[in-house]
Every structure is written in C-alpha cells, then in structure tokens.
Amino acid sequence: MNISTKGRYGLRAMVDIAVHSFGEYIPLKIIAERQVISENYLEQMFSILRKAKLVKSARGSQGGYTLAKEASQITVGEVLRILEGDLGITGDDDGALGSDKTIKICINTIVWKKVNEKINTVMDSVTLQDLVEKYKNLNSEYTMDFII
Numbered sequence: 001m002n003i004s005t006k007g008r009y010g011l012r013a014m015v016d017i018a019v020h021s022f023g024e025y026i027p028l029k030i031i032a033e034r035q036v037i038s039e040n041y042l043e044q045m046f047s048i049l050r051k052a053k054l055v056k057s058a059r060g061s062q063g064g065y066t067l068a069k070e071a072s073q074i075t076v077g078e079v080l081r082i083l084e085g086d087l088g089i090t091g092d093d094d095g096a097l098g099s100d101k102t103i104k105i106c107i108n109t110i111v112w113k114k115v116n117e118k119i120n121t122v123m124d125s126v127t128l129q130d131l132v133e134k135y136k137n138l139n140s141e142y143t144m145d146f147i148i
C-alpha cells in the first residue's frame with residue numbers, strides 16, 4: 001500500500017488545522033506556508049474535504065477553513081479514504097491464466113484480507129486529536145530541552 005502525495009499532504013493540512021485553528025478559520029495560504037505545500041494543490045484537496053463535510057469554509061478577509069467536527073471525531077482512515085479511496089493492498093490477480101482458483105482464494109482470504117483488516121483497524125484507531133497531542137508533546141520536549 002502506498003499513500004499518495006494527496007493523502008499525505010491532506011492529512012498534514014488537517015492536523016495543521018486541528019493544531020492551530022482553535023475554532024477559528026485558517027486561510028489556506030497560512031497552511032500552505034507552514035506545511036510547504038502548494039496553495040493551489042491544497043485548494044483541490046480542501047474542495048474534496050469540504051464536500052465530505054470534514055472541513056467548513058468561510059469567505060472574506062477572516063475566511064479560511066476549520067474542522068467541521070471535533071478532532072477527536074475525525075480518524076486518519078476517514079481522511080485518507082476521502083482523499084485516496086480504499087485503503088487496502090490489492091490481492092491476487094483474478095485474471096491470471098492457468099492458475100488454480102482455489103490457491104488464489106486461499107491467499108486472498110487468509111493473507112490479503114487479514115492485512116487489509118489490520119491496515120483499516122490502525123487507520124481508524126488514530127484520530128486527529130491523537131496526532132495533535134503527539135505534536136504538542138514533541139514540541140514541549142524540544143522547547144524545554146535547552147542548555148545554559
């Protein structure tokens with residue numbers, strides 16, 4: 001399984017909003033600068049995320065984006081599925097010539113199905129709030145680690 005740039009950048013931008021918004025709207029320009037992501041690219045992703053009701057937008061000088069739900073109610077799996085589609089690895093090729101179908105069924109049900117279940121379990125167990133807390137912990141460790 002390979003998460004595309006859209007999924008990785010979209011997740012980073014969602015965590016950025018969760019960390020910095022405090023319920024206020026954040027302009028994409030600010031997110032783009034902080035995350036070093038093209039503003040145009042973010043606009044495309046946020047259009048998708050807005051349609052999926054994960055973010056809300058506001059126009060004008062105080063406009064931008066904010067989370068549509070609490071960070072604790074948005075999972076990594078939800079964000080990635082919206083941006084990427086299905087979060088599984090592909091199983092055995094059903095169109096292979098000369099293969100014994102029983103072997104394919106065994107591999108698909110025992111290996112690929114279990115791997116996909118584990119991937120989805122992990123992705124759905126981590127929320128944006130978990131990532132915000134990890135971010136804050138890492139920042140407090142680094143900012144408190146000074147030597148005089």
